[in-house]
Amino acid sequence: MLDKIKQFVKESFEKFSPRENFAHFERTVFWLLQLKPDADEAMQIAAYAHDIARAFRQETTEDVFQGKDWNDPEYLEIHQNAGAEIVKKFLEENGYPNDKIGRIAQMISRHEVGGDEESDLVMDADSISYLEVNAARHIQKLSASLGKNKVKEKIDWMFERIATEEARKIAEPFYKSALQLFEDEWRNKVHEEYDSFVFEKIKTLLDSHAIEYKLLHHEPTKTSKESAEARGEDLSVGGKGLVLKVNGSFKLFVLSAAKKLDSNAIEKYFHAKGIRFATAEELMQLTGLVPGSVPPFGRPILDLELYVDNSILCNKRIAFNAGSLTDSIIMSTEDYLKLVSPEIFDFSKD
């Protein structure tokens, strides 16, 4: 009967939802057998067919969950019961034993929430298979339409609902790599958008003031030294942008790349008891930028108060990574200072 059910599931999805990925169903059965090697045919049928209600659903996943939690009790109830009914009807028509049909219907009608030993096993196998097979697809496919937090909620929920210790152990590496992928996807997207956004904003600002500047596109540079080499300029010409937390608020400090930050000078200037660098995480939240790509601009480019060190004034030109690790701008220091009108004081040392 398992083969018949597989055929039925495939035909149902092909009719209504032709892009379904059957690997999730195959793997649910596989993981069920890992958790319970003697799982009988009835259990395997429930595992394979647990999601069949989706084949008969009219709306897309995006439509259904736009304004609804993944574990919305009402939706789960409908989804589980509809699946149980569909499979029950098919099995009855095919003369399957009634007691087994009863168990299968129960497992499917509880596969999202569990509640008894067999249902828990199907639910756990479903969770492992989801994290293994579907999570990556969801991250790539649904983030744009449903938002990243929503996709994360689904991944978290699928892991958290797991009932047995053994299943949790198996699922953990899949869960971790799904979260990693989620982070990477999100970071890459945010980076690309923000990098070019900041870069465009700077160019527009310079152009609107009819300021002359030189644009350089180069390999990604992570250090001031690499940047100077890529630009063919002296290290001292580089303007290093550092975001520091001073007296509870973040401020942007710009100094020559050949100099070091003199934190004592800053503490003195602001009567601050301790200052610290913004973490990469904070920098991302404040500016959308990664360390090394912060341009020496406060408002209107970055929403930060701007302070410039006297070492910048020693050079005729200033060069900087313009909101991206691969784009540099070189312009006259005079134009730069006129444009950004910063507060200037000494906060560098050799």
Ligand SMILES: [Fe+2]
């Ligand atoms: Fe599922």
